[in-house]
Amino acid sequence: MATRGIDYANLSLKDALDLAILIEDEAQERYEEFAVQMDQHRTPEAAKFFRYMVENEAKHGRELSARRVARFGSAPSAVSRTMIYDIEAPDYDAARAFMSARKAMEAALASEVKAHAFFVSALPTLQDAEVRALFEELRDEELEHQQLVQAELYKLRPESGLSDDDFVDEPAAQ
Amino acid sequence: MSATGTLDFQPKDYKSDLKPIWCPGCGDFSVVQGIYRALAAIGRPPHEIAFVSGIGCSSRIPGYTTAYGFNSVHGRALPIAQGIKLANPDLLVLAAGGDGDGFSIGGGHIAHLIRRNMDITYIVMDNQIYGLTKGQLSPTSQKGRTTCTSRYGSLEEPVNPLLYVLAYGAGFVAQASPTDLVGMAAVIEEAIRYPGFAFVNIQSPCVTYGEEAQQIKGLKAIQESLASLGHNPADRLAAMDLAQQYGEKMHLGVFYRNPEPPPTYGDLVKERQALLSKDALPRERILDLFIKK
Amino acid sequence: MRKDLVFGMAGSGGDGIVSAGDSLIQAAAAEGYHGVMTKSFGSQIRGGESSCRVRISIDPILNPGGNLDVAVALNWEDFLKFGAELPVSGTTVVIYEAATGIKETEIPLVGVTPLQVIAVPIAAMAKETAGTERAKNTVVLGLIAGWFGIGAVAVMKGIRKRLAKKGEELVEANQRAFDAGRAFAMAHPLKASMNIVSSDTKGNVKLITDGNDMCAAAAIFAGCQFFGGYPITPSTEIMQFFTDHVWKYGGAVLQAEDEIAGIGAAVGASFAGMKSMTATSGPGLSLKSEMMGLASIAELPLVIVDVQRGGPSTGLPTKSEQSDLFAAAFSAHGDVIRPVLAPTSVADTFRITIEAFNIAEYYQTPVIVLSDQEISQRKETLDPIDTTQFKIIERVRPTGADLQDYKRFKQTENHISPISHPGMLGGTYLASGIEHVESGAPTNSGTVHARMNDKRTKKFDPLKDRKDLFEVSGNPDAPIAMVAWGSVAGVCREALLMAQEQGINVKLLVPYLLYPVAEGVYNEFFASVQKGLIIEQTHLAQTHKLLRMHLDLPKGVKPMARSGANPFLPSEIVAALHNLLSELQRSHEGNLQPQE
Incomplete structure (x- = not known):
């Protein structure tokens, strides 16, 4: 989780909105990558959940984009994807072959926690009141997202305690 | 840079339709993203890029790009890449592969591309293991490591890829990690822009056979950006000092960038061709060279 | 005189x-x-x-x-x-x-x-x-x-x-x-004068060169612009010639770090769209074999010259032999056909090298030119060669229509797919040593593999009809025959003339194309034959075995094979032909005897 070259003290509302959109974009893309990986490795349940996350992130991204356009139109952005990494997107190694839906959800939950922590840590450095308000809102939304994932987790039957590795074939040498 | 002028390319323009065969969790997923980003930043159209690899998990990578790819034979990405570069110096030539491909079976080639200063960017996805063949020792495996070919622990010291290329005089040497995709993309971009042989070592964990300490969490614990250390990339000896810590610390960023890059092999070839072209007999008269006077 | x-x-x-x-x-x-x-x-x-x-x-x-x-x-x-x-x-x-x-x-x-x-x-x-x-x-x-x-x-x-x-x-x-x-x-005059008669061609322009220089010059004539190689006797002069001249034609030469890198660079240059070649001798051929397999499956044009010396391993590095035939035809694993051509003299090294490039480019394949130490390092005087008579063939490039939905390994009627190269817009693809579908995408499907093997072997069928890559001399209906290639062919040409003068009804087949074996050409040649010799400088009679692998030789056709550095003399071949003639006569007489 990192940002680089962002001056939080002087962050404008426009740039803050753009930053939030970029964060959602990144998470959406990562979940999409994970979903494809799960398709490739015949892990449909995890794939399904990651696609659910893709939708969530996309929906949130669309809402933020609408606000940005309403308020600032197509004014050029001062932030870019090269300034952020892994804010709300799960780490690349959060994906695992044959991961259960539960493991997929836990990975997503960890990412939402990570994103929440990001907004919490950024808040004290913000000067602009509107930007602060936005970040507080985003922080709270991450909590909502966590609850969303938690809700999905509760729907699952408890796991047996057996590990995936007890069942799957060994990797195939190429 | 671009023969066709600068065009506006997005990372997705370099992503092919092929789905990676890598295991979920593999570091190479981020490396390919880093490459897409670096290529987009450079802005060369995909058809002006040749991307060559050898054999191994990571050597599948050219197929995941929209460039002209060449997934060749084990250890021989660099010889093929230099043939491509010599045949058409205007191409952007990338080579990539794993630590076994680059430093074991193909280890003999690196020194020679360096001393020729071939304008090729070489990316090694270093995971300290042979993944494709199911977890045998690799040239960068730590001494003492147990694998299926070292039940009682490896008896060998690992190769230090950074020191290796620095010692041979590589003009650009950097290290990156999936723990920092943005930094990785920046370093790859800088490597491509460097006029000459450029080497980027990427600590790309093997999720299936790698040890815990080599996973992203473990890497984060030992990573340190060279910029934060105040390292001057023009200082080759300081770079070699830092490179000694390969395996203990993971320094990210540029170890060495030759502040005065010498001409590349391609430059010298063009110069020679220009100088000698006036001496060319028409091809159909080439046998005149054998006339007995 | x-x-x-x-x-x-x-x-x-x-x-x-x-x-x-x-x-x-x-x-x-x-x-x-x-x-x-x-x-x-x-x-x-x-x-x-x-x-x-x-x-x-x-x-x-x-x-x-x-x-x-x-x-x-x-x-x-x-x-x-x-x-x-x-x-x-x-x-x-x-x-x-x-x-x-x-x-x-x-x-x-x-x-x-x-x-x-x-x-x-x-x-x-x-x-x-x-x-x-x-x-x-x-x-x-x-x-x-x-x-x-x-x-x-x-x-x-x-x-x-x-x-x-x-x-x-x-x-x-x-x-x-x-x-x-x-x-x-x-x-101190000789007992019997041995003065040579004066030449009536006096004053004519003559060329003088050796097989290696001729090979390199032919390559440059054919449009070759890249050479990657490594010094090895007796082929090194080919690289030296490139070093002297290829720059002038906008090309480059790379003295690589090893044999593998030499052919690797040549494979890369070919992928990049340039006619390219490498040259080596026995041990180098062994080292290059993996790359030859790669060029075959990636369908990349490439010419590999193997100047044979005594083998295996270092063997007799300064002496001539023909024992790389099997290696030329069969090295690199897998089901693959890789054409092998052999010149027989310095003069025809020109034509055969050009032919090698034409075949490589047309069929998108590595081609081996199997020269030998004797041809490569011997000097010959030559009458001027009219280079305009040689046609140069270029690889088939995709058309604009092909590039709309480009498939590098597209199945076509003649099994040859138009080939793009880096820099060509719309032509990007993945070249690979791994089996691939038409687009170039990797596959491990057995069905695709069989289909692609079929494509990669059937494309060579027309080569076997290339009668111009064979030379038949002597009486076409002769019952006695010789087959010889490479530097041994010249000895047999002379033996043929001597045998004919001595009244033996004999003919000679000199194949310039050694592989794939053109069964039809041999069957036609052997139709009249009862006795014959496959004359070769190999210990194992490799040529004889290669032919038997592909066709039923007449029973009376035997190898006359010997290890390298033991040249054949025309006179001993004529003596062997006399033996065949006697055997033939005896068997005729035998046939006339009433059965007991």
Whole structure:
């Protein structure tokens, strides 16, 4: 989780909105990558959940984009994807072959926690009141997202305690 | 840079339709993203890029790009890449592969591309293991490591890829990690822009056979950006000092960038061709060279 | 008067006997004769035994000749090391260094009485006239001019030209040594004159070169712009020629870090759209085999020259052999056809090398040119070649329509798919050693693999109809036949003429295309044949076995095979043909006997 070259003290509302959109974009893309990986490795349940996350992130991204356009139109952005990494997107190694839906959800939950922590840590450095308000809102939304994932987790039957590795074939040498 | 002028390319323009065969969790997923980003930043159209690899998990990578790819034979990405570069110096030539491909079976080639200063960017996805063949020792495996070919622990010291290329005089040497995709993309971009042989070592964990300490969490614990250390990339000896810590610390960023890059092999070839072209007999008269006077 | 003379000369490297051979063939060419010169060396870098064989004739020369007409031994120890490479017979005039102290009646040649033996104080004459024994080779050239009528003027003209930069003093010393040799010969005439008749082609422009230089020149003529290789005897001169010339044509040469990198760079250059080649000899061919397989499956044009020497491994690195045939046809694993072509002389190395590029480019395949040490390092005089008669074929490029939805390995009627290269918009694809579908995407489907194997082998079918890659001479209906390729073909061409003169009804097939085996051509050739010889310089009779693998040879067709560095003589082949003729006659008589 990192940002680089962002001056939080002087962050404008426009740039803050753009930053939030970029964060959602990144998470959406990562979940999409994970979903494809799960398709490739015949892990449909995890794939399904990651696609659910893709939708969530996309929906949130669309809402933020609408606000940005309403308020600032197509004014050029001062932030870019090269300034952020892994804010709300799960780490690349959060994906695992044959991961259960539960493991997929836990990975997503960890990412939402990570994103929440990001907004919490950024808040004290913000000067602009509107930007602060936005970040507080985003922080709270991450909590909502966590609850969303938690809700999905509760729907699952408890796991047996057996590990995936007890069942799957060994990797195939190429 | 671009023969066709600068065009506006997005990372997705370099992503092919092929789905990676890598295991979920593999570091190479981020490396390919880093490459897409670096290529987009450079802005060369995909058809002006040749991307060559050898054999191994990571050597599948050219197929995941929209460039002209060449997934060749084990250890021989660099010889093929230099043939491509010599045949058409205007191409952007990338080579990539794993630590076994680059430093074991193909280890003999690196020194020679360096001393020729071939304008090729070489990316090694270093995971300290042979993944494709199911977890045998690799040239960068730590001494003492147990694998299926070292039940009682490896008896060998690992190769230090950074020191290796620095010692041979590589003009650009950097290290990156999936723990920092943005930094990785920046370093790859800088490597491509460097006029000459450029080497980027990427600590790309093997999720299936790698040890815990080599996973992203473990890497984060030992990573340190060279910029934060105040390292001057023009200082080759300081770079070699830092490179000694390969395996203990993971320094990210540029170890060495030759502040005065010498001409590349391609430059010298063009110069020679220009100088000698006036001496060319028409091809159909080439046998005149054998006339007995 | 003689129309044809074969000289064989041996000494230690310090005697400069190979330089003398060079001067002799150059002089002969200048005087309008045809000439062929082969060299053979021991294993030391300097000062070991070295020899050359120079054949000079007023007619075009088919091979370096059998038994020597003239043997020159600067010392016997070195001469004898060449054994069958320098065969002395009852018609040979032997000239040797008197300082060896051996009497003319006691020369160490077992079981042969030469026509005439002459001890000449060569070293002493050199010392006396030029002030150094080093001028022995010039004395020898004087002797040859005096006794055989070759180079009386042209030799010194050549020497003068070569040494002009080094000063008049040296030229004069050589002139005195040459004159002394010539004077000695005049003063001691041969028992029977062996003067060569003067050449009526005198004054014609002649080319003079060796097989390696010819191969490289042909490659550049064919449009080759890239050479990647590694030094290995006896192929290195090909790379050297490229180093001298290819830059002028916008090309490049890479002396790579090893054999694998050499062919790797050539594969890369071909992928990038450039005609490219590599050259090597036996051990290098072994090292390159993985890359050859890659070029086959990636369907990349590439020419690989293998100048054969004695094998396996280091074997006999300075001697000729044909034992790389199996390796050329079959090295690199997997089901694959890789065309193999073989020149038979310096002259046809031009055509065959161009053909190799044409086949490589057209069929998108690696092609091996199987030369050998004898052809590669022998010098031949040649009449000028009209290069405009040679057609150059380029690889098929995708059209605009192809590029709309480009599939690199598209199935087509002739199994050849248009090939793009980096830089071509719309043509991007993944080249790979892994099996691939039409687009180039990797696959491990058995069905696709079988289909692609089919494509990659069937595309070569038309090659087998290329009758122009075979030469048949002699009576087409002859019951007796010879098959020979490479440098052995020349010996057999001469044997054919000799056998015909002696009334044997015989024919000769010389394949320039060795692989894939053109069954049809052989079946047609063997239709009339009852007895025959597959004549080859291999220990295992590789050619015979390769042919039997593909077709049913007539029962009476047998190998005449021997290891390298043991050249065939036309006379012994004729003797073998006589044997076949007797067998044939006996079996006819046998057939006429009433059954018991």
